[in-house]
Amino acid sequence: MITFENVTKLYGSETVALSEINLNIDAGEFVSIVGQSGSGKTTLIRLMIAQEEVSEGRIEIGGWDISHLQRGDIPVLRRQIGVVFQDFKLLPKKTVFENVAFALEVCGATGKRIKKIVPQVLKIVGLEGKADRFPHQLSGGEQQRVVIARSLVHRPKVLVADEPTGNLDTITTHEIIDLLLKINSFGTTLILVTHDPSVVNRLRKRVITLDHGAVVSDQKSGKYTL
Amino acid sequence: MFVGFFRALRFSLQNIIRNVWLSVITMFLLFLTMLSITLVVSLNIVGGKVIGAVEQNVSVSFYFYDSASESQILEAQSYLEEIDATESVVYVSKDQALQEFTETHAEDPEVLAAIAELTDNVLPASLLVRAKNINEYQTIISRFEESEYILLVESTDFTDSKQVIDTITHTINRIYDVGIAVSIIFILISVVVIFNAIRMTIYSHKEEVGIMQLVGATNGFIRAPFILDSIIFGCVAALAVIALLYAGLYLTDSTVSQFFAGYNFSLLQLYAQHWVVVCVSEIVVAILISGVSSTIAISRYLKV
Numbered sequence: 457m458i459t460f461e462n463v464t465k466l467y468g469s470e471t472v473a474l475s476e477i478n479l480n481i482d483a484g485e486f487v488s489i490v491g492q493s494g495s496g497k498t499t500l501i502r503l504m505i506a507q508e509e510v511s512e513g514r515i516e517i518g519g520w521d522i523s524h525l526q527r528g529d530i531p532v533l534r535r536q537i538g539v540v541f542q543d544f545k546l547l548p549k550k551t552v553f554e555n556v557a558f559a560l561e562v563c564g565a566t567g568k569r570i571k572k573i574v575p576q577v578l579k580i581v582g583l584e585g586k587a588d589r590f591p592h593q594l595s596g597g598e599q600q601r602v603v604i605a606r607s608l609v610h611r612p613k614v615l616v617a618d619e620p621t622g623n624l625d626t627i628t629t630h631e632i633i634d635l636l637l638k639i640n641s642f643g644t645t646l647i648l649v650t651h652d653p654s655v656v657n658r659l660r661k662r663v664i665t666l667d668h669g670a671v672v673s674d675q676k677s678g679k680y681t682l
Numbered sequence: 683m684f685v686g687f688f689r690a691l692r693f694s695l696q697n698i699i700r701n702v703w704l705s706v707i708t709m710f711l712l713f714l715t716m717l718s719i720t721l722v723v724s725l726n727i728v729g730g731k732v733i734g735a736v737e738q739n740v741s742v743s744f745y746f747y748d749s750a751s752e753s754q755i756l757e758a759q760s761y762l763e764e765i766d767a768t769e770s771v772v773y774v775s776k777d778q779a780l781q782e783f784t785e786t787h788a789e790d791p792e793v794l795a796a797i798a799e800l801t802d803n804v805l806p807a808s809l810l811v812r813a814k815n816i817n818e819y820q821t822i823i824s825r826f827e828e829s830e831y832i833l834l835v836e837s838t839d840f841t842d843s844k845q846v847i848d849t850i851t852h853t854i855n856r857i858y859d860v861g862i863a864v865s866i867i868f869i870l871i872s873v874v875v876i877f878n879a880i881r882m883t884i885y886s887h888k889e890e891v892g893i894m895q896l897v898g899a900t901n902g903f904i905r906a907p908f909i910l911d912s913i914i915f916g917c918v919a920a921l922a923v924i925a926l927l928y929a930g931l932y933l934t935d936s937t938v939s940q941f942f943a944g945y946n947f948s949l950l951q952l953y954a955q956h957w958v959v960v961c962v963s964e965i966v967v968a969i970l971i972s973g974v975s976s977t978i979a980i981s982r983y984l985k986v
Contacts, residue, residue, distance in 0.1 A: 505896075527901060535898035545893055558890075562899035564686045610898065 457483040457645055458504070458614065463513035465499055465669075473499040474669045477513070483613070486637070486646045488656045490680055491666035497649045500666070501618050504647075505537055506530045518613060535563060538607030538644075542619035545603065546591040552578065552602050553587040559606045577605040581635060597628035604635060614645045621652060629655060653680035686903055694910035697883050705915070708872075708879040712919035715868035716968050720923055722861035724949065728938075729854035731947050736847050737816050742823060742840040745806040748776075750834040752807070758831040759809055765825050767818035772810040779805040806836060816847060873975040876915060880908055880979035891984065905980055912976030916969035924964050928953065 460479040467473055474496045481487050491497050502508040503515060506525050514523040522533055546555050553574055560570045578584050581601040591599055600620055607615060617636060621629040633648075633655055640646040650656060656663055656679065663678030664671060673681065698705040746755055755773060762771045774782070780803050787793040813819045819840060826832060884891070894904050931938075931950040939948050953960055 531898040531900045533898075534896065539896055545889065545896070547889060547893070558893065559897035561689055562894045562897060562903055564689070564903070566685055606893075606897065 457481055457485070457518060458647075459514075459516040460500075461514045461516075463503065463515060464511050465496075465503060465508065466511040472669050474503075477669075477671060479664065479671065479674075481645060481647065483645055484640070484643050486640045486648070486659065486661040488648045488650060488659060488661060488663045488678075489666065490650060490656055490663060492651065494668075495666040496669040497651075497666055498618060499669075501539075501616050501647070501649055504614075504616060505539055506533055531563075535610040536612055536614065538604075538610070538612035538615040540600070540603050540607050540615065540617040540620045542622035546599055548591050551588050551590055552583060552594070552605075555591070555602055556606045556609060559609045563610070573609055574605075577608045580608065580639070581605040595628070596624050597631055600624065600628075600632055601635065604632075604639070608639065612644065614647065615639060616647045616649070618649045619651070620648070621650065621655060626654070630658070633659065656680040686906075690903060690906035691910055693907035694914060697887065697907055697911050698914060701879070701883055701886065704879050704882060705911075708875050709915050709918045709922075711868070711872050711875050712915055712968060712972060713922050715865065715872040715971060716919050716923040716964060717926065718861065718865040718868050719967065720927055720964065722858065722865055724927075725854065725857055725861055727952070728949060729850075729858065731942065732850055732854070733847055735942065735947075736850060740812075740816055740819070740847075742811045742813075742819055742838065744809045744811070744826065744835045745837045745839065746808065746834050747836045748806065750807070754831070754834055755807055755809065758826075758829075758834065761829055761831060762809060762811055762822065762826060765822055767813050767815065767821050769812040769814045771812075774808045774810060776803050776805055776807045779803075779808065869971060872971055876912060876972050876975040877979045879915075880911060880976040881983050883911060884908060884979065884983045905984060908976060908980050908984065909973070912972040913969055916972035917965060919972075920961075920964040920968035923968075924961055927960075 458479070458481040460477045463474055463477040464472070465474040477496075477500070489497050489500065499508065503510055504517070504522075506522055510523045514521055516522070517533070517536070520533075522529075525533060547558065550558060556574045556577060557570045560573060565573075575584065575587070578587055581604050583598060583601050583605065586594065586598065591602070594602065600623075604615075604617075604620075615636070620636070621632050624632060629652070636646055636648065637659075648655075648659075660677050663673070663675050663680070665673040665678075665681060744758070746758075752775070759771050759773050762768055780797075783805055784794065784797065787797075811822060813822055823838065823840060826835075891904055928950075931953055935948055935950040938950075942948075
């Protein structure tokens with residue numbers, strides 16, 4: 457599904473963000489990527505959604521080489537990969553429904569399709585009764601659910617969550633992780649970037665550990681070892 | 683495609699409404715720019731008509747002694763006609779001159795009475811010469827003065843309209859130069875203001891743009907609302923100028939027509955006949971000014 461072949465990312469000529477990364481992530485897998493700050497976790501994600509270009513090597517997603525995409529192909533890629541960030545990136549003047557619908561509107565979906573899909577994804581994330589609320593009327597966990605709902609509108613094959621629980625309390629964190637597990641159970645490949653040991657240890661899923669831009673461990677059913 | 687266009691238009695209108703004062707100021711400045719350009723173009727048209735009207739009335743008349751025979755005058759006419767610079771030569775006989783004089787003063791009984799008192803026709807025969815170009819009258823006069831026919835001429839009447847025309851041309855050119863300078867200043871101000879308006883709109887929509895990129899909106903769709911902003915600015919400014927132009931021309935038409943009395947010239951009529959060209963030109967120029975500055979702002983500040 458997702459393959460990294462000898463991927464290196466350099467910033468300038470001397471700063472090595474990622475070095476010789478080789479990875480294979482199968483379709484439907486739930487993978488946690490852990491590592492300390494500056495270990496290269498976010499760079500790995502940015503390469504996957506074509507926010508950065510590899511310096512060396514190649515990345516394939518579903519057989520598609522995305523290492524050096526044409527500008528016009530980037531939106532096509534991003535509709536196949538849902539992204540959830542730590543900072544919620546919600547539009548404060550739009551309601552929950554409008555925030556989720558926005559992702560479809562800007563991609564040219566018809567009004568009919570929007571009215572059909574948005575309630576579906578809001579139901580998946582458990583916000584079906586809160587469609588008319590504004591972000592400031594929601595808790596942190598609920599705001600993150602809106603972001604997850606928005607990332608699901610294109611029915612992505614891969615969902616990437618970069619520190620999605622970084623701003624949340626323990627209970628809400630568990631709720632969000634449960635939601636991600638639920639989405640994974642539908643067949644979506646899930647890549648979770650986190651530095652929270654409790655999250656990783658509770659999941660008992662595959663754990664890839666990065667350190668100084670290199671993969672230092674890759675365990676099928678691992679724990680947080682740093 | 684239509685869904686995308688109307689959605690981009692909706693986002694564009696939201697941009698304008700959210701930054702309503704900035705949008706109003708931008709459109710007002712673009713309006714002033716278009717107005718100054720329109721006035722310069724109109725001035726050029728009116729100036730051309732004024733000069734043309736004055737030029738039409740320029741001629742030189744050679745008045746002959748009564749002793750000159752008609753055949754001699756006709757020979758002089760042939761001589762003048764052979765000069766390259768000559769457009770036309772009209773022979774006005776003594777009788778025609780008297781008839782024209784009587785007609786001209788038909789409403790002046792004292793003059794008519796004085797003419798009636800005279801037993802002989804005192805008005806001389808003449809040749810009325812028009813040149814192809816206003817600058818060539820002096821050549822015609824010089825050539826005629828070099829010929830033997832000058833001995834038959836009692837007087838030459840050449841009102842030096844060239845000086846009048848030069849003065850008008852000079853004045854119009856001065857106004858035209860000032861108009862162009864003002865237009866250039868307005869264009870530059872508009873470009874800067876539109877550039878900043880689009881830049882601020884992009885800045886205030888930074889989050890939306892980020893989300894659009896994240897969820898897979900195409901680069902064209904992300905840029906479209908900002909481009910539409912500039913097109914709307916241009917259209918509104920151009921339509922306001924068109925409305926003001928035609929209203930102004932309608933209200934001043936009688937005054938302008940009076941100024942050109944006898945020349946059958948109406949700026950309103952001219953602009954009404956060419957309304958499509960006027961409207962399209964106004965809109966195209968306004969969008970061009972607005973579009974250029976917004977394109978620079980988009981390419982510089984909207985990283986997609």
